[in-house]
Amino acid sequence: MTPQIALLVLNTLTEEHQARVAQACDATFAQTDESRATAIREKGAEFRAVLTIGLLGLTREEMEAMPKLEIICCMGAGYEGIDIEAARARGIVVVNGRGTNDNCAADHAMGLVIATVRNFRRLDKLCRDGVWRTSIPQPTNVSGKRMGIYGLGTIGEKIARRAQGFDMAIGYHNRRAKADSAYRYFDNLLDLAAWCDILVCAAPGGAETKHSIDAAVLEKLGPEGYLINIGRGSLVETSLLAAALRDGVIAGAGIDVYETEPQRPEALLDLDNLLITPHLAGWSPEATQAQLSLFLANLEGHFTGSGVLSPV
Numbered sequence: 001m002t003p004q005i006a007l008l009v010l011n012t013l014t015e016e017h018q019a020r021v022a023q024a025c026d027a028t029f030a031q032t033d034e035s036r037a038t039a040i041r042e043k044g045a046e047f048r049a050v051l052t053i054g055l056l057g058l059t060r061e062e063m064e065a066m067p068k069l070e071i072i073c074c075m076g077a078g079y080e081g082i083d084i085e086a087a088r089a090r091g092i093v094v095v096n097g098r099g100t101n102d103n104c105a106a107d108h109a110m111g112l113v114i115a116t117v118r119n120f121r122r123l124d125k126l127c128r129d130g131v132w133r134t135s136i137p138q139p140t141n142v143s144g145k146r147m148g149i150y151g152l153g154t155i156g157e158k159i160a161r162r163a164q165g166f167d168m169a170i171g172y173h174n175r176r177a178k179a180d181s182a183y184r185y186f187d188n189l190l191d192l193a194a195w196c197d198i199l200v201c202a203a204p205g206g207a208e209t210k211h212s213i214d215a216a217v218l219e220k221l222g223p224e225g226y227l228i229n230i231g232r233g234s235l236v237e238t239s240l241l242a243a244a245l246r247d248g249v250i251a252g253a254g255i256d257v258y259e260t261e262p263q264r265p266e267a268l269l270d271l272d273n274l275l276i277t278p279h280l281a282g283w284s285p286e287a288t289q290a291q292l293s294l295f296l297a298n299l300e301g302h303f304t305g306s307g308v309l310s311p312v
Helices: 015-024 033-043 060-064 084-090 102-117 120-128 154-164 189-195 215-221 238-246 285-304
Strands: 006-009 026-029 049-052 071-074 093-095 146-150 169-173 198-201 226-229 252-255 274-276
Touching (some): 006 033, 015 026, 026 033, 049 285, 084 093, 093 285, 102 198, 102 226, 102 252, 102 274, 120 274, 146 189, 154 169, 169 189, 238 252
Parallel strands (some): 049 071, 146 198
């Protein structure tokens, strides 16, 4: 990679990775809305590449302000915030970081399953308060339950593999059945929710999936069912989830994503049948290093003519 390639970086990076990117490119780092707008306004004519994430994306108007733009890279697998049609119309290559954090995200999802179903959050508090096990209702098993996976992509497949180690039956819902999958396919979310004990959301964000986990799905999941979401916060309306947890529509939830990110979801904070983590299911030193390596390899492949490794 040559430093002459002007790169706009919209997402946050560790100091080490920021230094590595600055070595590889003529990089401009713009992680706030204000600095992003300023960078595009003042240096848009120079940028040939953009690094972003799915949630931050890149709009048609921003692409139009960058006439030399050739490639848009997403650190993670998601790319829902990028105007793909606008990029394709311009011949701009779009790549993502698929495969770099699948194991990390699947590990985290399975951790949320166990901790939510066994209600580790409440048990920890009760133990600290001096309450002994004979005064606590017994939490249910994880092993032997039915897991429904909404979004059986690479991460969903790895979640399923982990669930099989707990003797779980696996069902899933995608836009279409996967021909090579041994798991049970459901052509709609309602039927999947009615069948499973634990519904794990690993679907992408965007208009097509927004609020797809609606009141009817939660009702089908039922008062002994659990919702796990490591996909996108937009899949579930916050107020709806809060009501379902408070009213016993479902037994509990474990979420790594929520609509108000990065602000905390106020409506959910007082619920002790909810376990919440701050959108880091796919984050680990190993995963972010793999994402950086793939990003740099995609840049090099594009600008040397050998081709990108993970096109969208």
